[in-house]
Amino acid sequence: MKRQVFREESIISGYRHPRSSAMDCVLSSFQMNNETINIWTHFLPTWYFVWRFLALCSTMNFLNDSYTWPLLVYMLLICIYPFTSSCAHTFSSMSAESRHICYFFDYGALSLYSLGCAISYGYYVIPDCWVNSWLHQHFVLIAIGNSLFCTSMSCYSRFVELQFPKRSKALRTGAFVVPFIFDTTPLFYRVLSCFWGGGNPSDALSSHCCHLLFAFLTCFLFTAHLPERLAPGRFDYIGHSHQLFHVSAVVGTHFQMEGVIADMTSRRAWLQLHGSMPSFLGTIGALTVSLALNLAVIGIFSAPLLWKTRPSSSQQHACKEQ
Template sequence: MLSLKLPRLFSIDQIPQVFHEQGILFGYRHPQSSATACILSLFQMTNETLNIWTHLLPFWYLLELVTALYMTDIKNDSYSWPMLVYMCTSCVYPLVSSCAHTFSSMSKNARHICYFLDYGAVNLFSLGSAIAYSAYTFPDALMCTTFHDYYVALAVLNTILSTGLSCYSRFLEIQKPRLCKVIRVLAFAYPYTWDSLPIFYRLFLFPGESAQNEATSYHQKHMIMTLLASFLYSAHLPERLAPGRFDYIGHSHQLFHVCVILATHMQMEAIFLDKTLRKEWLLATSKPFSFSQIAGAILLCIIFSLSNIIYFSAALYRIPKPELHKKET
């Protein structure tokens, strides 16, 4: 019979500092794992296993939803194009995230590059959200205003800046971990805040008659889950309070992944309800996005985000190794 030998696991004091996770003491993979070993680690319990599966399984579910939407003759329904784009970007970020966690143990530079790509995918999703919000969720008073006209264009700029900042933050991980965390959180908080301005206006100021519908409760739940996810990502709880107790199950990044997926689900429900319930009013009030507008925004985001990723990836190989992996002071 064939026997499958799973990769050996290591403790925190056996691997380079760049691979360390706060409060996680055991279950690390070899810091120079092969691609095969990384894939095999999907089927053994490491401190990354649930990080991978909490995004990989939702990806397949979301992909089925995208396929179902595409089969509804969406090519002839320009009103639904923003929804399709949003749902496609909602598939991309969990897939890229699961791949990043899978292959991040191949080398120190591979770890950084994997997460550069992860940040780019998250920002692409942020732009997809902005496109859907602009098309379906804007409160009545903000429709056809200057803010509405430039909302998506500035969302594109935000994704480019956010990708650059979050990639740059990885160069500070060892020497300035607190500054690294602050920059990274701000890099993602700013695009989220910009995207959510119409929702804040709608929930806390004047929604307008057409926006007073069942989607409101889902927008509220989405906001709560996003805030919870942000807290877990920043606080490193509960593993910071009991190092070694949550190495495999229950640490903050796993909980963060679950909250992010739940937040996406709530957001998707809210957008779908707005799209359905406000259709008549929206078509009478504003003009649907054209294909060139949507494609242009997405392509600009991809081109400039990839340029950021390539630039910072190349910078990894220009920095002398003693500086890149200098011990924390």
């Protein structure tokens, strides 16, 4: 039964040993298996985002300029989420329990990334007519709740995966769709207003539109399991949907980053005049609180798995006798 935890739909071969050591897992990233490209399609982009972050650090005063704090939170999280995903794919074959826990952290990093999107959107991307509205004032607080919902629901979905695979997939998809819809509501409004009003899209809005296209493609690839569903076994190593899902997500994040930076710089004067300046509590403080709460959720879901892996007292006694 445990071996089924390691199986993916329409992926026939290329699986690593389900009881690999940590060193075996690391070495497997340099060998061709069905996780190799999954690992590298998020590990390499991590360093691209780190490079972009360091470049911004040299031009912006993240320490003293509170207007830059939402961007600081966002950039930290787009560096963390692909790295966490890469680690999850690397070490997920150590045991059935470790596989679940690895992906718990992956889901937690993605939910925090959704919070980073909400913080940056709430301060830089928010439509002019929404500034200082009730939604604007509570945008980050609601996003914290969404991140907890995302982590809790996606972690829970792994416990019903074997018995109810379709329900598990639906729960996990919904867990990420809810914060995405909430985070991008201001952006959808701006895009629709631009096209309905006949305005010319700015550079920021063009980047945001590219991000939305890749976001929808990412969701499609995650749920459709194409192309491997059409030819099981032919895309086991290269070209299966999860690899394409990773590439699409990273490219979408790149365009999102460009849009956020463009909005931040081009709208600074107007936002500082008409809106309130970002606060420590609403940016770095919100990230800190959400990080602690999400780690607590991961700990709650991991506890029974960790307890399960502990040897029983009878086993310990037998080992001592031997």
